[in-house]
Amino acid sequence: MITENAAPRATASTPTRPAPAGGAAQLVVLALGFVMASLDTGIMNVAAHDLQARLGLTMSGLTWVVDGYVLAFAALLLLAGSLAKRFGARRIYLVGLAVFTAASLLGAAAPGGGALVAARFAQGAGAALFMPSSLSLLMNAFPEPARRAKVLGIWTAIVSTSVALAPTVGGLLVGTLGWRSIFLVNLPIGIAGLLLTRRVIAAVPGTGAPLSGTGHVLGLLALGSLSYALIEGPAAGWAAPGVLAAFVVTVLAAAGFVVRERTARTPVLPVTLFADSRFSAANAVGFLFNFAFYGALFVLGLFLQTGRGADAVTAGLQMLPAVLVIPIGNVLYTRIAPRTGNRAALAVPLALSAAGYLLLFLILSPTLPYGVIAVVLAVTNIGSGISSPAMTGVLMEAAGREHADIGSATLNANRQVGSLVGIAGMGAILTGAGDAYQGTGYAFALTAVALVAAAVVGWLGVRGRR
Known part of the structure; x- marks a missing residue:
């Protein structure tokens, strides 16, 4: 051994x-x-x-x-x-x-x-x-x-x-x-x-x-084929044979994984993890958080160039207020969480972030100064900076030291898939919109919806826990 x-x-x-x-x-x-x-x-x-x-x-x-x-x-x-x-x-x-x-x-x-x-x-x-x-x-x-x-x-x-x-x-x-x-x-x-x-x-x-050989092969197939479909779909088309085949493999492998997990003596994901609502909540929030954050970041980069006419360098500099504030939120978490617990540190900032994106959806227009966009995004992403470590903290509490490895792997997998789905989904919205402002507004509205859902899941799933 x-x-x-x-x-x-x-x-x-x-x-x-x-x-x-x-x-x-x-x-x-x-x-x-x-x-x-x-x-x-x-x-x-x-x-x-x-x-x-x-x-x-x-x-x-x-x-x-x-x-x-x-x-x-x-x-x-x-x-x-x-x-x-x-x-x-x-x-x-x-x-x-x-x-x-x-x-x-x-x-x-x-x-x-x-x-x-x-x-x-x-x-x-x-x-x-x-x-x-x-x-x-x-x-x-x-x-x-x-x-x-x-x-x-x-x-x-x-x-x-x-x-x-x-x-x-x-x-x-x-x-x-x-x-x-x-x-x-x-x-x-x-x-x-x-x-x-x-x-x-x-x-x-x-x-x-x-190790659960069959379970891991099925999990690898499900995650790998889903990632392939989400990566190739926007460029090749969602109806392309390879993309459709990848989705079929995803469904079959995921179904096989679930069946195998229910009957296996050595499951990949211990049943005791999902018996704790905090574990399920943290993973659901991880998917929704990355869907919203990376989807919105993808949209923002395109919007600054196609909608506001910035070149690549200028757009990169204009995006800095949206990302440089995140470490500030991370540090604020160290002061907030010991006093309020991870439940409030997770759900409340997510709700505030949702409010910021909803505000952008309502006020976004060609006459809106860049400074207003920058300030709203900066305040919004301070909330993201607080909720991100809170999400990880909830998961670590639920998994405990015994299951910390597989618990962390599950959260990372959910967040990675959330990023891919968010970018693909936001890209589809931009493609179907009439212009850059309309598409970006709709994408920010979807971001707000995802963050509200994450806040609700976080509040209810970590109920009664500190």
Whole structure:
């Protein structure tokens, strides 16, 4: 049976300790993986045009350079969570960091589009391995609920800052050092993460629980085919044979997964998790939150260019107020959650964010100054910054240390699918609208509806909990 070290067998809730380390060191180390992945994703969006020109990529090839990562990441999340539970969270976290770092080196050295797509798939696989494990390790490093709420807010703020700065960093790297530098920048972060994790993060021995091979294959098929359909649908058409086939595979695999879970002796998702309304609520909120946030961000970028005539650089700068405030909300969470509990910290900011998008739907017009849009979005996304760590906090409370790995993987999978559905849905609204203002207004209205639904689910699902 594989565990994270050669020490005598311990339970999953009894981590073994390396050399003593301060809480701040543990927090920063566990954020490194997320920072690396967040930077990579944001930078890739900025570098896409240069990549296409330098490597002679077709639009289809460019799409898979960007989305191959998403497909591998979403498809492998549930398997990654189970691997962390079986073999130990730190071991799988380190494997994920190593895979991602090595794939970044391969991406930097890629001679052509095919090799680059393969490297991006490998990066997605690495990210799927370390993301669920990082939250599990964070929970073990900070077991006290009050302190963990503060740490979770700071950790989220670090990651959110990297997301906000990624486009600017990407533009500087591509403009000064060329596209290969966007992969090379991951190397020092990945190597530092590998070395420091072994030094300051406690090893959590695996439980040795058997893997559900059939269940994971069905889960991988369902998530992978759904992601493929949502990625290809907007470009190929929703009635394209490949897209329809992917949806059929999704339905069949998902149905098989549900049947298998109900009868399996070793289910992928323990039944006890879904018996807790907090777990179901956190996952539903995760889907709706990402649907709204990333769908609206996608619409905003297009609107500033097609509706208001900004060029790509100007549009990127004008979007900064919508994203730079998110770390402020993350830090506010550290002060709010210990006093109100995660229920209020989750539901109330979601409702306020919904009000902001509803306001934009009502007042959006060609005469509306950019400054008004920027202020409304800034205030709105402070709410998003508070509710995001609250959502994670609810899930971690429900999953507990025993199921932290698979619980985190489930939330990440739901959020990833929510992002894909949100972008596809908002894109369909823009396509069917009469003009940019009408389409953006309708998209903001849909965003408000999704956030209201998330607020209601969060309030009711976390009922009676602090």
